[in-house]
Amino acid sequence: MQDLYDYPVVIEVTVAWGEMDAFQHVNNAQFFRYFESARVQYFDNLKILDYMNNYARGPILASTNAKFLAPVKYPDTLSVGIRSVQLESGRITQEYAVWSHETSRLVAKGESLLVFFDYKAGRPCEIPPALAESILKLEPYLAEKASS
Template identity: 40%
Template sequence: MNESNSVPSQLVPYPSIIQIPIAWGDMDAFGHVNNVNFFRYFESARVNYFDEVQLLEQMKLTGIGAVVGSTDCRYFLPIKYPDSIWVGSRISKMSTTSFIMEYEIVSQTKIKTCAKGSAKMVMFDFNKNRKVSIPEKLRNAIEQIESKPSCLANR
């Protein structure tokens, strides 16, 4: 799949996909994208997913949002400028107060997975400064997006 708008097959399981161009400044002295930038790419994908399920909008109204409890990244291939990437995101597991987000980064020039990561997201009431249950409205929105085919949000 060489067309920039065609989603590669490894991202089909991800209902939310964004495209991100690699900036020259993303690279480090070793001539590839610095590891910290992968977490920024995950964050961009996470925020896009949260927009799709209206979590950020609801957070403004209720003061309840999601915070990162833990995160990880497994690197497979270096990414170099010039390139663009697709970043897929999905929620693979939900408990009472948290959920697991998974990410996959695919290079558009290589059409190969460069990294995979995950984050444990904890629901948090910023007004009461404590974790809370996932609101039913959010749980329903997540279940709905996870049941739809992949989509591509151009960024």
């Protein structure tokens, strides 16, 4: 699980029996919940939810996808990593990786696009500079990508 070091935010998820489907593995839709839980932790680390409450601006999920690499079965614990791979003026592209503790392998990958949104005006907006600064502090390599 060395690749976990590439992700600034990693959460641990215990697989529940009820997440399995008729094919005796975790239902594919459940992985989007794992991604969501990692994304919420990422937001918590940056205090984005506080910012949304104070200024009515914040990210909204525009799209997401997943690639399933291996089945996951109960019982298992998963490590779910999240990182931003592109920071633009009003959007963030993020990647997810899910590792199984039981099988010691990468079992799923995903990506999402978040658009920053002004909830009062009802339209997309720029990422506020203070928030962009916080993201770059958590993930300094994004500044290098933007300048190249």
